[in-house]
Amino acid sequence: MIVCSCNVLSDHDVRNAVTAASDLPRNPKQIYGCLGCSAECGRCARTIKTIIDEALGACAKECCSGCPHTRQAANDEPAQETASSFALAAC
Numbered sequence: 001m002i003v004c005s006c007n008v009l010s011d012h013d014v015r016n017a018v019t020a021a022s023d024l025p026r027n028p029k030q031i032y033g034c035l036g037c038s039a040e041c042g043r044c045a046r047t048i049k050t051i052i053d054e055a056l057g058a059c060a061k062e063c064c065s066g067c068p069h070t071r072q073a074a075n076d077e078p079a080q081e082t083a084s085s086f087a088l089a090a091c
Helices: 011-020 028-035 045-059 070-075 083-089
Strands: 002-004
Touching (some): 002 045, 011 028, 028 045
């Protein structure tokens, strides 16, 4: 299903970006960076966030003990959406 008509992104594109990314994208801006595009109208942001949360499962808010992402989450700094952090989120 197409979730972003401006960039023609499907739900599969978003799920693949979440699973392929080394930095666990947790918001639409990071997903756009991974997919090499940017938000246009923004109407898809909620849907993309829902897909991210579903794809991450228990890791959606923070990683739990024993999760393969725990090491990465422990090294993450508080999320700040700046130009430099956006560049780092790109896959």
